[in-house]
Amino acid sequence: MAAGPVHERLAALELVDHHCHGAVTDDLDRAGFESLLTEGEAWPGMSPFDSPVGVAVRRHCAPLLNLPRHTPPDVYLARRADLGAAEVNRRFLRAAGTGVFCVDTGYAPHRVTGPAELARAADATAYEVVRLEGIAEAVAADGVEPDAYARAFRTAAWEAVRRPGVVGVKSVAAYRTGLDLDPARPSPAEVTAAASRWLARGGRLDEPVLVRHLLWTAVDLGRPLQLHTGFGDGDIRLHRADPALLTDWLRLIAGTIPVLLLHCWPYQRRAAYLSAVFERVYLDVGLALHHVGPARAGAVLAEALEITPFRKLLYSSDAYGAAEFHHLGALAFRQGLADLLQERLDADELSLPDALRLARWAGRDNARRVYRLPGGLLDDG
Numbered sequence: 515m516a517a518g519p520v521h522e523r524l525a526a527l528e529l530v531d532h533h534c535h536g537a538v539t540d541d542l543d544r545a546g547f548e549s550l551l552t553e554g555e556a557w558p559g560m561s562p563f564d565s566p567v568g569v570a571v572r573r574h575c576a577p578l579l580n581l582p583r584h585t586p587p588d589v590y591l592a593r594r595a596d597l598g599a600a601e602v603n604r605r606f607l608r609a610a611g612t613g614v615f616c617v618d619t620g621y622a623p624h625r626v627t628g629p630a631e632l633a634r635a636a637d638a639t640a641y642e643v644v645r646l647e648g649i650a651e652a653v654a655a656d657g658v659e660p661d662a663y664a665r666a667f668r669t670a671a672w673e674a675v676r677r678p679g680v681v682g683v684k685s686v687a688a689y690r691t692g693l694d695l696d697p698a699r700p701s702p703a704e705v706t707a708a709a710s711r712w713l714a715r716g717g718r719l720d721e722p723v724l725v726r727h728l729l730w731t732a733v734d735l736g737r738p739l740q741l742h743t744g745f746g747d748g749d750i751r752l753h754r755a756d757p758a759l760l761t762d763w764l765r766l767i768a769g770t771i772p773v774l775l776l777h778c779w780p781y782q783r784r785a786a787y788l789s790a791v792f793e794r795v796y797l798d799v800g801l802a803l804h805h806v807g808p809a810r811a812g813a814v815l816a817e818a819l820e821i822t823p824f825r826k827l828l829y830s831s832d833a834y835g836a837a838e839f840h841h842l843g844a845l846a847f848r849q850g851l852a853d854l855l856q857e858r859l860d861a862d863e864l865s866l867p868d869a870l871r872l873a874r875w876a877g878r879d880n881a882r883r884v885y886r887l888p889g890g891l892l893d894d895g
């Protein structure tokens with residue numbers, strides 16, 4: 515599609531990436547890099563490069579390593595290794611054109627950049643999003659008694675959100691129990707009984723009553739809550755990560771905290787519906803953007819935008835590990851959104867000022883407003 519004013523404005527817009535992770539700081543061998551390309555596993559005889567995200571990396575990321583477009587994987591990886599992780603990360607993070615990263619620090623099976631390190635490499639600003647399950651698991655590891663669990667978790671969560679630079683919290687309930695939970699706030703007796711079961715058993719927080727308690731604690735904290743929904747790593751049960759399963763809970767908490775439905779694919783239309791009927795519900799289609807690649811990002815965004823109010827869509831990359839994804843997510847978002855807005859302009863379904871406003875809101879200002887980031891209250895037009 516011919517680049518018009520919407521493409522130019524979106525290309526120049528400093529994005530707010532409201533949910534991402536760090537980039538791996540160690541050099542990656544082929545197996546290590548390929549494992550980051552897939553949410554599943556690298557199976558024998560089948561390279562993760564031979565997938566939509568794999569060809570998007572070869573097409574759109576190779577030029578930033580001074581390689582031709584569509585470079586073969588071996589050449590790409592050899593060049594990546596020559597440059598070293600620090601230089602590769604710097605190139606992709608800067609190319610993303612992202613001014614602000616909100617970094618989920620609760621998932622790091624590799625050694626990855628923390629928010630400050632990411633900000634330095636990207637020449638940007640970074641804030642932190644705290645994962646509540648990690649706080650609960652740290653409380654358990656400290657050896658708390660079941661009847662003291664609720665208070666200890668609440669205290670630790672409050673301490674975490676008061677740390678400088680923390681702008682929100684996150685839950686991975688979708689992974690642990692699924693989102694088809696009893697929506698009601700559990701009673702103190704229920705929480706103590708569940709805590710004694712979980713503390714005796716140990717392991718990850720996957721006790722449904724305690725996951726409910728965690729979500730209600732998030733409401734009490736009063737901070738924006740990011741919720742993983744839709745696809746993700748191979749240990750998710752996709753049908754239980756459908757954001758529509760949150761409907762009754764969202765009704766109960768209406769008027770309290772902002773809830774940000776992350777990723778959503780393939781349920782972006784259901785998430786869009788929730789954002790259209792609940793005042794404080796927002797969504798993004800991060801992660802899907804780089805997995806479908808720039809070629810299909812517009813289609814996913816178009817479905818999300820069928821009914822999403824324009825102040826409810828945010829940008830995220832959900833990049834983890836490979837800095838390619840911090841760049842590719844941004845690129846796919848800009849290109850996909852610009853293509854679909856241009857199409858509506860050409861059909862006279864949208865005016866240019868409206869298209870530019872929508873782009874600015876989704877790419878930057880909606881996140882500034884929800885997280886109360888600097889500029890968020892001033893730059894609202």
Ligand SMILES: [Zn+2]
Nearest residue numbers: 533534618832
């Ligand atoms: Zn994430």
